[in-house]
Amino acid sequence: MTEIHTLPEMEGPVCPLPLPHNEQIVMGHGSGGLMTRDLINKVFAPFLSNPVLDAGNDFGLLPPSQISNPRLVVSTDSHIVTPLFFPGGDIGRLSVCGTVNDISMSGAAPAGLTAGFILEEGLAIQVLQKVVASMQVAAKEAGVFIAAGDTKVVNKGQGDGIYINTAGFGWLPGSRSIHGANAQPGDAVIISGSMGDHGIAVLSARGELGFSTSLESDVAPLNGLIAQVLAAVPEIHALRDPTRGGLATTLNEIAGQSQVSIWLDESAIPVKSVVRNACEILGFDPLYVANEGKVIVILPAQYAEKALEIMRNHKYGREAAIIGKIEKDEPGAVLLRTSYGSTRILDMLAGEMLPRIC
């Protein structure tokens, strides 16, 4: 399989390939036999084909890393979002970007992914094709490929259309040390853009807002943006994407790991007005709503302006802002100076706000 099909039009229901004989997923597609092979050949291979995958083994043998003294970084995420398609993205794009981003948060260059599909009996194969096509587009954008895959089928009523697990691997240069326990007093905290877009866009797609918006999920691969920042500034202490639990929960993790306090300036945190309005109606705090294309950058204050400039020149960082700083008082706490001048403690998310969001 040498030809890679592209899907120029992702919005419409039109599929560029002839549909397989079976219009729906049946249990036999998970048999490991002829029907599984048929599904691979007709739905997966046209979009995800590459020499590693096409070798047809139960493993993928990777080409060597091109960097010197590379260290291996791995990550995994299962994706269970509902609905499968939402403004700005779908479960396919999410499954690629989510894991690419987790790898990128180490400072590593993501190299490839594995993909495990759990399909529900009765799923329209056209839906699966559209999701796999979206994975191809996202993988191409991120510069990664699918090195190994697996498909299982569960009985109708024991899944929800498509669940996708991706695991990722990437190569970290020998000298780089970026992790959650590395935030240091004096550091600046930058966020790459507005908070809460993904969560509210998915909620909107479920019809739970009660009004329609033009809001789109921010789901995007961040490795390109991060590579540019890494190239421009000599030192970054921590990177993390504020997904489930939002900015507040993610910063609490870092504050705990690094045993520092994180002070935020509420007025500096970008939140779109449509997200703010939706959150007010629903009783949510946008700082706890999931993002899928934003990164928190924690670095020495003297490099903050340079990093900000680089980020704002990248399409996924146009609204980047310095939102706070690291202090040594009150280790483990995240504190918000509100627009009214008061200070409020931001705890981790308790309970569940938005299930099935990613």
Add this chain to the structure above:
Amino acid sequence: MTEIHTLPEMEGPVCPLPLPHNEQIVMGHGSGGLMTRDLINKVFAPFLSNPVLDAGNDFGLLPPSQISNPRLVVSTDSHIVTPLFFPGGDIGRLSVCGTVNDISMSGAAPAGLTAGFILEEGLAIQVLQKVVASMQVAAKEAGVFIAAGDTKVVNKGQGDGIYINTAGFGWLPGSRSIHGANAQPGDAVIISGSMGDHGIAVLSARGELGFSTSLESDVAPLNGLIAQVLAAVPEIHALRDPTRGGLATTLNEIAGQSQVSIWLDESAIPVKSVVRNACEILGFDPLYVANEGKVIVILPAQYAEKALEIMRNHKYGREAAIIGKIEKDEPGAVLLRTSYGSTRILDMLAGEMLPRIC
């Protein structure tokens, strides 16, 4: 977290740890916030703790490989077996062994795994603990560790207790070339033991046999056995574990990839009498029933006896047998010389025989 708890008694319902406050999985356990952290601390960390995982990042940074010129091998499998516990194993052991084995089939030494859990709301946390404890035992046996994890929760009725995806990574020495397209005319075909044990044991656990047996699944990590064979013989051409689709389907894949024919001697293929009897009653062919602890070894005929000796001295290869050979006639075909002296073509599995088997 430095202490690793062990679970000496895997059969009984007794759990060595105090139960978490919530006795069942609720949606909040997938929130990414406090309840997720609670679940990690109380259920996952006690069994799976290690320095890479305990660093608490969204990625795992691996120690360097100890071999020279290592090449990275990756694999993935989602596990959806029902019931979760069956004679000889459970979904936890299966999820570790399945991916350890896929990595091992390249000739690589498995180093570690990622684990993604999709939990159904309402799952008893005691059940999850037992599964995670079993993963610990299997990982310890295989000499691998969990380098990254993820937990999602789906609403009741959109899952089936526990689905587990594992992805694996391992290191392949620079000179080794073992893959499905490498079977060569003149090679011998060895199987490490009896066929169909896993599939029939799971079916038995579902109460679908209509009689009780003492049969156990063969689910086991094969990296130790394979390492011994690799050390003893200078050349192996192909390794593959006959999981879904069984021996017949797996050999068809290899025959197709290598463009050779594979001739089998039916009387040489080990099948336990209980499996043979169950298959006769159910109308199954044991050569199409899934195994989870068996490996097909294809290697130059002159090394076959040596490999067989090594395998028979290993606890997972006691019943190893030379079952056939590779020929150049009829490329892509698998042919069985039956006990009656006739020849029968073994095709790939068509349709689905045993859903939710792995």
